[in-house]
Amino acid sequence: AQTVTQSQPEMSVQEAETVTLSCTYDTSESDYYLFWYKQPPSRQMILVIRQEAYKQQNATENRFSVNFQKAAKSFSLKISDSQLGDAAMYFCAYRSVVGNTPLVFGKGTRLSVIA
Amino acid sequence: DAEITQSPRHKITETGRQVTLACHQTWNHNNMFWYRQDLGHGLRLIHYSYGVQDTNKGEVSDGYSVSRSNTEDLPLTLESAASSQTSVYFCASSESRGGASTDTQYFGPGTRLTVL
Numbered sequence: 372a373q374t375v376t377q378s379q380p381e382m383s384v385q386e387a388e389t390v391t392l393s394c395t396y397d398t399s400e401s402d403y404y405l406f407w408y409k410q411p412p413s414r415q416m417i418l419v420i421r422q423e424a425y426k427q428q429n430a431t432e433n434r435f436s437v438n439f440q441k442a443a444k445s446f447s448l449k450i451s452d453s454q455l456g457d458a459a460m461y462f463c464a465y466r467s468v469v470g471n472t473p474l475v476f477g478k479g480t481r482l483s484v485i486a
Numbered sequence: 487d488a489e490i491t492q493s494p495r496h497k498i499t500e501t502g503r504q505v506t507l508a509c510h511q512t513w514n515h516n517n518m519f520w521y522r523q524d525l526g527h528g529l530r531l532i533h534y535s536y537g538v539q540d541t542n543k544g545e546v547s548d549g550y551s552v553s554r555s556n557t558e559d560l561p562l563t564l565e566s567a568a569s570s571q572t573s574v575y576f577c578a579s580s581e582s583r584g585g586a587s588t589d590t591q592y593f594g595p596g597t598r599l600t601v602l
Contacts, residue, residue: 377528406590416576416593462528473519473544474591478528 373398375465377477384453385485391438392448392480394463402468405439405446410460410479419461422446450482458484489513492577492594500602505564507597509577517580518560519591520544520552522573529576535560567601574598 374397384390396405407419422430422439429437434454438447450457463477490511499505509518516537521529531544533552541552549571551563564571575598578591 408593414574414596416578416591418590418592421590473531473534476521476529478526 373400373403373465373467373475375463375475375477377461377463377480379480380478381481381483383483383485384450384457386453386455388453389449389451390453390482392450392461392463392482394446394448394477396444396446396463396465398444398465398467400467400469404466404468405437406464406466406474407435407437407446407448408462408464408476409457410462411456411458416462420448453484455484455486458482490577490579490592490594492575492597494597495595496598498600498602499567501567501569503567505567505599507562507564507575507577507599509560509562509594510558511577511579511592511594512558513579513581513592514557515579515581515592516557518554519578519580520550520560520562521576521578522546522571523576523596524573532562532575533560564599567599569601572599572601 376395403424405422409417409419420432420435434451436449460479462479464474466474493508519534520532523529530546532550535541535554574596576596577594580591
């Protein structure tokens with residue numbers, strides 16, 4: 372079974388600085404999807420960014436980008452020019468493309484942004 | 487706009503009571519999921535459905551049941567609530583294309599359940 376590990380329970384960053392959140396995963400599959408979800412204090416889960424494993428190019432969404440290292444099974448999220456609104460729990464998630472399988476989530480990283 | 491809603495947003499109940507949490511989506515998605523979120527565990531999958539009359543057990547299904555009688559709704563029932571089921575519950579949905587689930591799940595706002 373696939374597993375997702377987020378080794379940083381908590382992180383903090385100064386406003387306008389850059390922070391990187393780590394995620395590793397374990398799978399024997401060659402094709403899959405990876406995601407970062409954000410959960411602000413409102414508790415709503417919001418998709419931040421997604422990566423398809425067969426694509427070598429790292430995904431980017433405005434200030435959010437990923438460093439996808441397939442051989443190392445690593446999928447880190449970089450947040451540039453951090454803003455107070457970025458403070459939230461961030462969850463890394465994996466989904467197989469084989470069959471019709473649900474997401475597998477990591478335990479999350481709580482990010483604080485310091486003004 | 488299409489959306490996914492959950493009700494109630496907060497619920498307090500007593501041990502042994504039956505509780506049903508509602509989830510309704512207007513995306514017309516075939517796939518629906520229930521998760522629970524607990525400190526130190528992230529989100530864990532309880533049950534999921536890939537269409538009407540289809541239900542599947544997830545990682546932590548004991549003590550929970552679901553039924554899918556239409557596309558829009560997937561209610562989650564706790565048959566006999568236990569204190570260990572105190573948690574925040576999230577419903578999510580995703581689209582199917584060609585029989586496979588697409589990658590993006592859309593989440594509801596969550597229900598905070600307390601079992602005393």
